[in-house]
Amino acid sequence: MEKMTLVEALDKKVLLQKRIHSRIRTTGFVEWHKHNELRTARKKQKVAEFEADARASYQSIMDLIAYYDKLNEAISKANAENKIETSIGEMSIAGVIARKDQLSRKVENMGILIDDDEINGNIDLEQTLARQLETQLAYALKKVNEQNQKNNTSAEMMRNSILGRENKGKEDSAVTSVVEAYLSENKAELIDPIGAEAQSKKLREENEKLLMELNVKLKIANATVEIEI
Template identity: 50%
Template sequence: MEKITLVEALDRRKILHKRIYDRIQQAQFVEWHKHNQPGTSVKNQNVTEFKANAKKEYQGIQEQIAYYNRLNQAISKANAESMIQTSVGKMSISAVVVLRNRIQNGGSLKVIDDRTDFEEALAKKMQLEMQATLAEIDNKNEKMMVSADTMRNSILSKENKGKGEDATALAVVDTYLNGNRAELIDPIDVDRKCTEIREKMEALVAELNMKLKIANATVEIEIA
């Protein structure tokens, strides 16, 4: 159990918010490489090392999000339970914040705040990275096939035809194709993770909405 002041918790949440988003944007979860090259395409990183780092980075982000959620829950609890005496009456910190935001925003009840949908940001980042990587793989392999066709046509051209070395030369083309074919590196199964994250968040939102409806229907208030 960790005890800190509310002001320290608010500062820590603000710093952690930025760190999580920065880490999401800087992380790399998918890559590609050629069969005849030991390293990845962008950083020439060992494939095994890349896979381990991708998994470690994903887990680290999830742990930071979990800590942010615990921190946010503690702040919310303190805001709801701590009372403040004001000129318009005694109210919780949460109520004071709502009243302040309503006044500052010209009567709007919408609270303006930075994005905190870390899970969706993570899923979107992984999804876009996957799409870009697959597009790059398709582009690389398409160019490789064009080169292979050029090689094959040259071997089977009239100038070279009948020299008795066609089979050997064509085997070189196959070796070229096998060695230069780009393939996806996806150690955490990005598509499945994106689906899991979004399904989990949708279920959570539905649960919270139901809990709020129940609370609104059962909690009684007195209006003077």
């Protein structure tokens, strides 16, 4: 029975992957030769030696794969069974890893539609909500500014139309009152009942804080939890 910490097991898993892939790439399993020659065509190795080496190498690789599978199973079992206390409650190590992966995926694109990663649960839900708040706020502010610019243009045209060409640019209190009333009645205003900017900032800050916490606690768990294979 072999005992090791999770961090040791994870390091060994990575090394095993590299070792197995290297052995698979560099090992000769199949060769050919002419019937009247006793050596292989490529490496000029005696046929009997090649056959023995191929069988031994194949078995060695299969043994490494079997050990890798046992190691991987032990890691998965430890991740499922061992719990970590976090600020959002008790979670299994596997749960912490999954949540950390979600938090680590950044939502960069700005758009109204929710993408496949978000629907499939690959993106943290709070990030999706923050992105949607930011997107809708930016869109609404853009429309408010555009509409008010149009209103200003229309108001200026209205002023000039009332005053006439000969009085263009002159001040007239009656005309000014009409124009100001028009601007007031048609003014575009933002409707933001939840305070989208502040809420989005809060969500992102909380997510960053949680991600840092989970990273630290996962490192501690990996260094202290032991597995046996």
